[in-house]
Amino acid sequence: MARTRAFDHDAVLDAAIEQFWSSSYRGSSTEDLCATANLSRSSLYNTFGSKRALYLEALLNYIAGKRRARGELLDRDLTGRELTYAVGAAVLDEQWTDPGRRACLALAACIEVGQQDPEITTVLETNAADFDAVLALAIRRGQQDGTIRTDLPAEATARAVHAAFDGLQVRSRVATDRASVEAGLDAVIALL
Amino acid sequence: MARTRAFDHDAVLDAAIEQFWSSSYRGSSTEDLCATANLSRSSLYNTFGSKRALYLEALLNYIAGKRRARGELLDRDLTGRELTYAVGAAVLDEQWTDPGRRACLALAACIEVGQQDPEITTVLETNAADFDAVLALAIRRGQQDGTIRTDLPAEATARAVHAAFDGLQVRSRVATDRASVEAGLDAVIALL
């Protein structure tokens, strides 16, 4: 047939995630992306069409990965309260382990491109709703196993807890010590 | 002496806030800033030195304004619980009233320039701590007037509530209906 492709589609997407995650959408030039993914610009445009299209595809991949990771947490043998805590702790641990202390790519996308690009906004909204659903499940589990107050509406509380987790990530971008942020996480759980 | 300045320093800062708030730091070109503020580039650079310096000054002005607004809320005759709710409601109301549904400029700055520019990061951290302090005061007031649970450490809980308010702003960037976000706010207050 013809010449074979010199790069792996998914590997490029992983590299793009890394690049966009480190330097945001606007801050990542197509040249940066090519360098990180080790492919030429013509290949990038032949394969993905545009920077935005690559971003969208990378974001979808990132979200799918996060979704999978959340699913695995759900399978662990934890009380509802422990599970809720574990979800938040996982998020913060990833951020503080990261050298650049990067917040979730989807969260950054909400701020940077949310309300500007309808298609991406929808993707981000769906992702947020999915996160909500996981937390609602954790809270309901806690209400059944007696580790979480039963006087709370699970869905709305899940939204609130989700918001708190997002806010803690924002705070981690400017906080000097991890302990103060972790105290915020403990305080969220203490409210349940 | 010499020729008089044809623009007002503070008016330029207000315009810069508007511009940076609408299009972020990276997304606002110096040309955009000149157009919004109605001054020439040479004047901009003579007066502020650089785009970054203008951003910092505008951010400080924005933060000072928010600080003032929070102070006024504190003077209102509200229970601690009402005050806590009022702080969150004010934030969300401003965002949803805004046509671009812009989140707090300082919050966006945390994501965009936090952890990248040490001086700005410090400014943002101080601002966040100030917001925490207001909420801690509100929570303590509520614990004294009987409208908020007394088994909570006020400072840590304030951090958690602050995080939730920030997260609700992030969510508002991608949410389709205001009511669902407002339900999240109600759920936060219900936890107290």
Next chain:
DNA sequence: CACATTCTGTACCGATCAGTTCAGAACCGA
């Protein structure tokens, strides 16, 4: 009115941006 001083409009700098073009390299089936 004349001067020194300060401000501003315009044109410009090199760098970088997203995206295109195209010649030639690499591959597979024949």
Next chain:
DNA sequence: TCGGTTCTGAACTGATCGGTACAGAATGTG
């Protein structure tokens, strides 16, 4: 080994970026 197809490196496009240079316009003081 050949030919048709696909992929890729490098050079290029016009636009835009942050920042600078400088001539000339506008001012208060003498």
